[in-house]
Amino acid sequence: MRLSDPYTIPYKGIYAVADAKNELVEIMEHSSCYGGSAWALYHYSKSPLVIKSRSVGDMMRYLVRTGNSDLQLQSSVAAAGIESVIVSNKEIEITYSGLGGGGVGATTCRAYANGVLRCRISESGGGKRASGTIVVPRRERVLIGIDNTDSKEVGATWTLAHNIAAAVDSLEHRYISHTLVQLFPVPDKTQNCVATVLEFACIEGAKKGLLEGIKEGLMEYSVSGETGMVALSDFDAASLMEYSRLCRSRMITKELTLKTAKENGVKICIGGKGIIGALAALPWFSRNNESVTL
Structure with missing residues (x-):
């Protein structure tokens, strides 16, 4: 057996839609590993910017306020979160932080997802606190009813x-x-x-x-x-x-x-x-x- 990257599970895709005033954003993360994403959903839900979070199948959805927050991370209790969501022009910049394995999720797992334009990530894993910033296109939601x-x-x-x-x-x-x-x-x-x-x-x-x-x-x-x-x-x-x-x-x-x-x-x-x-x-x-x- 040979694993090309044993400590990274890239998300299938990360997408974000914004409201007309760029005050609210819904972040949608298409999971490749439901167990890891369910762990993240629990911890990220405690972030000050998060209004509502839920899973719809293997899609993790976070309704957030735009802006910056001061994450007080705590091992096992609040080990990862969404630190900032900034909308500018046609892009949305999202910063995640996490401890240990949560830091791996906050960095490499999200940085290499489909839909990400570019990223900035710190070292992660072990006992480190790590942060990752991804930039995705600003999207609008289009609903289509059929009968x-x-x-x-x-x-x-x-x-x-x-x-x-x-x-x-x-x-x-x-x-x-x-x-x-x-x-x-x-x-x-x-x-x-x-x-x-x-x-x-x-x-x-x-x-x-x-x-x-x-x-x-x-x-x-x-x-x-x-x-x-x-x-x-x-x-x-x-x-x-x-x-x-x-x-x-x-x-x-x-x-x-x-x-x-x-x-x-x-x-x-x-x-x-x-x-x-x-x-x-x-x-x-x-x-x-x-x-x-x-």
């Missing part, structure tokens, strides 16, 4: 949505999450009445190509004449939750959907009746355990 691509004879919206998303995935528009959203079982449903929301993290200028690619895939492979596709570029979709709850509790009209989409800056990409459920799916992105129940 009604199948028929009573063939297809399933959630599988088609995922396969198209995986096909268009690139470093410019990274495919982050796929979420099934249970809707009110209307009489003309295919079977289970479930919509899908896709989440992407896009660098500036990548949104147009992303939407064109997904629309092209749906137009080619959908077997329904009522396919709906909608898109929203925003840090979250909280303003659509009231509409979504209505759609998940009773039948609503397409007219209400069109009005709500216009009021909330949502783009109608494919305008079949499926836009009703597609719009309702948006605020549930990455909330997979909650979205599958009414």
Whole structure:
């Protein structure tokens, strides 16, 4: 056996989306070793800048305030953390610190991740305190709701949505999450009445190509004449939750959907009746355990 680097496990990718004012950032770390990332999630959650943290499959997600903090690291109790998050121009600079093995995670494991533009790292491992700074592109979140691509004879919206998303995935528009959203079982449903929301993290200028690619895939492979596709570029979709709850509790009209989409800056990409459920799916992105129940 020969290991090229026995003490480094690079993350598969690290991506960061910022809000419009650059006051909030969500850092998304695609893990190569869930055990190590779960340890980091526990310790990083105690960092002063971290508002909320969670794991979605093998993706560790940290909602943070931008700025600097004074990390008071303590072995075994608070052994690693996020020290600073700075947004400037089209980039986001993130500094991590950690003790011992936590320092290895803060430096080499993150510095060599896909999506990192450049880095500065200190020596790590053993009993040292180590720090690492990575620079990643500033990204915006793009949410795409899809519904009604199948028929009573063939297809399933959630599988088609995922396969198209995986096909268009690139470093410019990274495919982050796929979420099934249970809707009110209307009489003309295919079977289970479930919509899908896709989440992407896009660098500036990548949104147009992303939407064109997904629309092209749906137009080619959908077997329904009522396919709906909608898109929203925003840090979250909280303003659509009231509409979504209505759609998940009773039948609503397409007219209400069109009005709500216009009021909330949502783009109608494919305008079949499926836009009703597609719009309702948006605020549930990455909330997979909650979205599958009414």
